[in-house]
Amino acid sequence: MKxxxxxVLVIKFILLATVVYQIYQMTAAGDFSRLESSIAVIPLIFAGDILKKLGVRTSAIIEIIFLIFLFISSILGSLFHFYEFVDYFDKFAHLLSGIVTAILGIIMLKKWRIKSKHQLSFDIILMNILSLAIASAWEIYEFVASKALNSDLQRVGASGVTDTVHDMIVALIGSLMVSVMYYAIVRNEKYRKLGIKLASLI
Structure with missing residues (x-):
C-alpha cells in the first residue's frame, strides 16, 4: 500500500509539473486559447485530497485511475492537442469518462451504503444518471469557457450542437458498458467472486 x-504522489507531481510548464509556455507565447483548460486541471489533480478534507475517503487505486483519466483527457487531449491531431481521440476520452464516472458511481453507492428495495436496478440507473450529469457539467464548462475566452471548445463553427450530443451519447455508452459488467457480477456467482476481489482493492 505504501x-x-x-x-500517487509521483503521478501528481508529474501532472502538476506538466501543467505549470504548459501554462508558462502559453503565457510566454501570448497564446491564451487553452489557458482555462490548463488552470482547471490543477484543482482536479488534488481532487482526492479535497475529498478527504470534506470527509470523503478514497483509495489510492481510485486516485490512480482518476489521475490516468485526467492525463489522457486533459493533458494529452487539451494541452498536447491530441483532440485536434488524433482521429476520434475526443470520442475515446468521452467513452473513458463514462466508464470512470460509472465506476465512481458504484464506489459511492457501496461506500455510502445507499440502499433501495430494487437495489440492482437502482444502482444501474444512478450510475448512468451520474455519468450523464458529469458529461453535461463538462459541456457547460466548455460553453462558459468558450464564451469567456472567445474560443471554440465546443466546435460551434462545425456544428457544435451535434458534437456536444455525440460526446454525451459516447459517455453514456461507456457507463452502459460498466452497467452490463456490473449486472453480470451481481447476477452471476462466478463473476461475483471476481467482483468481491476487485472491491477489496478499492
Missing part, C-alpha cells in the same frame, strides 16, 4: 501511495 508503494501505491508513493505512486
Amino acid at each position: 508503494h501505491i501511495k508513493q505512486t
